[in-house]
Amino acid sequence: MTFIKKLSAAWSANNSLLCVGLDPDIAKFPGQLQGKPDAIFAFCKAIIDATADTACAFKPQIAYFAALRAEEQLEAICAYLRVTYPQIPIVLDAKRGDIGATAEQYAREAFERYGADAVTVNPYMGYDSVAPYLEWKDRGVIILCRTSNPGGSDLQFLDAGGKPVYQHVAQLVADKWNTNGQCGLVVGATFPNELAQVRRIVGDMPLLVPGIGAQGGDIEATVNAGKTANGTGMMINSSRAILYAKPDAQAGEDFAKAARRVALETRDAINRFRG
Numbered sequence: 425m426t427f428i429k430k431l432s433a434a435w436s437a438n439n440s441l442l443c444v445g446l447d448p449d450i451a452k453f454p455g456q457l458q459g460k461p462d463a464i465f466a467f468c469k470a471i472i473d474a475t476a477d478t479a480c481a482f483k484p485q486i487a488y489f490a491a492l493r494a495e496e497q498l499e500a501i502c503a504y505l506r507v508t509y510p511q512i513p514i515v516l517d518a519k520r521g522d523i524g525a526t527a528e529q530y531a532r533e534a535f536e537r538y539g540a541d542a543v544t545v546n547p548y549m550g551y552d553s554v555a556p557y558l559e560w561k562d563r564g565v566i567i568l569c570r571t572s573n574p575g576g577s578d579l580q581f582l583d584a585g586g587k588p589v590y591q592h593v594a595q596l597v598a599d600k601w602n603t604n605g606q607c608g609l610v611v612g613a614t615f616p617n618e619l620a621q622v623r624r625i626v627g628d629m630p631l632l633v634p635g636i637g638a639q640g641g642d643i644e645a646t647v648n649a650g651k652t653a654n655g656t657g658m659m660i661n662s663s664r665a666i667l668y669a670k671p672d673a674q675a676g677e678d679f680a681k682a683a684r685r686v687a688l689e690t691r692d693a694i695n696r697f698r699g
């Protein structure tokens with residue numbers, strides 16, 4: 425099944441535009457996982473099991489695994505997702521960008537090694553750096569457009585022949601790069617005006633929208649700016665606010681139950697504005 429079909433089915437099945445980001449930071453793990461050799465896998469598995477019915481996608485961030493030499497645990501988590509929750513797309517967040525020959529290897533890493541349904545890619549090096557990902561015709565290629573961080577303005581707001589660079593990227597992807605119809609764009613929830621601009625340019629193309637939760641993006645503004653006519657079109661990502669939600673001790677919550685509560689609250693808050 426193609427990435428877009430899988431994502432559309434997950435939007436409907438779970439009535440959710442929430443993407444749960446998997447950014448495992450062992451310093452923030454609960455006591456019972458500290459010091460365990462497979463703590464990263466165990467933490468992510470517990471979060472996945474607690475939130476799978478609230479999410480339209482899971483987004484593991486590769487740096488959190490690679491920095492700790494835990495790529496095997498990322499492989500195991502992706503394998504677990506593919507077997508246990510095959511209906512939920514895996515978006516590998518790697519933000520790769522390199523010359524074509526190297527990009528071929530990055531594409532294999534994302535799609536073969538980790539079996540991801542989609543991968544985030546940096547457009548700075550141009551079409552031939554993105555083309556190797558497009559060889560994987562059923563997989564999603566999600567290209568950075570207007571990122572959620574303040575410093576994104578340094579380049580993305582520069583004028584490129586009458587329009588800012590981020591709009592140029594959106595137009596380029598919509599008109600030329602989306603050869604298999606499986607591309608998406610990253611637009612931060614911290615920039616709702618720009619999100620609305622991108623939506624106007626790209627029609628129904630799915631947008632990965634990080635920046636609610638820990639980065640403070642407004643859910644109502646995000647949904648109003650980014651939704652498509654049928655009230656979908658986005659994977660609205662939250663990582664830390666869900667992963668490290670404070671357990672309510674009086675309610676007997678552990679970290680996974682707290683994550684589920686916040687995931688449900690976030691999904692429902694998004695749904696209130698979908699129309």
Ligand SMILES: O=C(O)c1cc(=O)[nH]c(=O)n1[C@@H]1O[C@H](COP(=O)(O)O)[C@@H](O)[C@H]1O
Nearest residue numbers: 485517544571572634637638639662663664
């Ligand atoms: O591509 C991304 O996922 C991404 C793009 C962007 O512009 N901003 C952004 O925060 N992200 C990622 O989205 C996640 C946000 O995490 P929280 O701020 O904890 O919700 C992190 O994994 C970031 O690397």
